[in-house]
Amino acid sequence: MFPIWTFSLKQLRRPLMIALIALIAVSVLWAERPSLTASNTSGGEPVYSVQTSSLSLALTFDITWGDHVVTDVLSALQSQGIAQATFFVSGEWAEAHPQQVQAILAAGYELGSEGYTYRSYTKLSEDQAAAEIEKGVETLTALTGQHPKLFRFPNGAYNPTLLRLVRAQGLTAIQWDADTQDWKKPQPRTIATAVAKQTHPGAIFLLHASDSATGTAEAIRLFAPVLKDEGYRCVSVSQLLQLQAGQNVPTLGANH
Numbered sequence: 001m002f003p004i005w006t007f008s009l010k011q012l013r014r015p016l017m018i019a020l021i022a023l024i025a026v027s028v029l030w031a032e033r034p035s036l037t038a039s040n041t042s043g044g045e046p047v048y049s050v051q052t053s054s055l056s057l058a059l060t061f062d063i064t065w066g067d068h069v070v071t072d073v074l075s076a077l078q079s080q081g082i083a084q085a086t087f088f089v090s091g092e093w094a095e096a097h098p099q100q101v102q103a104i105l106a107a108g109y110e111l112g113s114e115g116y117t118y119r120s121y122t123k124l125s126e127d128q129a130a131a132e133i134e135k136g137v138e139t140l141t142a143l144t145g146q147h148p149k150l151f152r153f154p155n156g157a158y159n160p161t162l163l164r165l166v167r168a169q170g171l172t173a174i175q176w177d178a179d180t181q182d183w184k185k186p187q188p189r190t191i192a193t194a195v196a197k198q199t200h201p202g203a204i205f206l207l208h209a210s211d212s213a214t215g216t217a218e219a220i221r222l223f224a225p226v227l228k229d230e231g232y233r234c235v236s237v238s239q240l241l242q243l244q245a246g247q248n249v250p251t252l253g254a255n256h
Contacts, residue, residue, distance in 0.1 A: 044163050046153075046173035047237075050202035050244040055231045057203040058240045059085045060176065062152065064118040066211025067097050073209040074107055076217040080224035085109050086237040087209065088152040088174075091116035091139030101143050110236040112150030112174065113137055122157045130165050137169050150174050150237055174237055176206035182213045191219035196226055202240065 059082070063070055070087075077085055087104050089111065094101050104111060115121065116135040124132065133151070140148050151171035153162065158173065166173050178198035182191045195205065207216055227234065235243075 044167045044173070046158065046163070046175045047204070047241065048175045049177040049200075049204050050240045052202045052240070052243045054233075054243050055201055056233050056235050056240060056243060057178075057199065057201070057205065057227075058237045059205050059207060059234050060112075060152075060174070060237060061085065061087045061207050061209040061216075062089075062114060063087060063100075063209045064090045064093050064114065064154075067100055069211045069213050069216065070097075070100050070209040071103070072217035073213075073220065074103060074109075076220040076224075077109075078107060080220060081228075082220070082224060082234045083108055084234055084236045084239060086112055086150065086174075088112040088114045088150070089140070090114045090118045090154075091136035092118070094143055095139055098143055101140075105144060110150070110238060111140060111144060111146075111148060112152060112237070113140055113148045113171065114152050114154060118154045120155055120157050121153060121162055122159055126161055126165070129162055130168075133162075133165050133169055133171075137171070172241070174204065176204045178203045178205045180205060180207050180216075180219075182216045182219065183208045183210070185212065185214050188215040188218035188222055191215055192222035192226070195219070195223040199227065199230070199232060202244070204237065204240070 059077075061070075061073060087109055089101065091113065101111070113133075113136040115132045116139060117132060119132075121129040121132060137148060140146075147170065149170070149172060151166045151169070152174050156175055163173060178195070180191050180194045191207075198205070207213070209216065224234075
């Protein structure tokens, strides 16, 4: 039996060695793979959050229809001393509500584009998507005199082609890593609890200021004092990106 056992080991030695070498190669490749974290902006990847040690986060508000909630949200932000936030608006909404657009700017908040019409661009042809993105930028530029720097995909849906089209317009794609689901009309306290659970340095929160988000304004009044007590400061998305780049943000010292 012993000679047979020795022969079997010899027969197995070569495939075992090949398997071992393959395993080592895979391990090396895995260890040296590029790190594609949510906050990585190289190659035009969307920004989901920012890596920072600063107790700073960004509140972002999507607006695509209605003109009542946005007024309430602006009032709530100002009443709580939150001087920095980012609003992503569709060009179609901005065109129909120029006074609200000016109110956002007058309050000192940042504006980003959400394209022209609010629909999934992944279902459009490349030419159609390019036209939507470009028209959204042109609309905001005409209304504000400023070319937007930030873009958010409707429903958060994107693909490599859309990312390329966004970059071609000089825009940075912004997603989120903290979702309040306020558009589902939960109670304000539920929204505030969602914020508290997902708060971390560099977080980007998704909220809404369309008229469907009926509890958002009151939720701001609930969670803003909690954020302040925990030492967090609300900044714009652009300021958050500056923190990631190691730049100084002059307005970071306070929310008011």
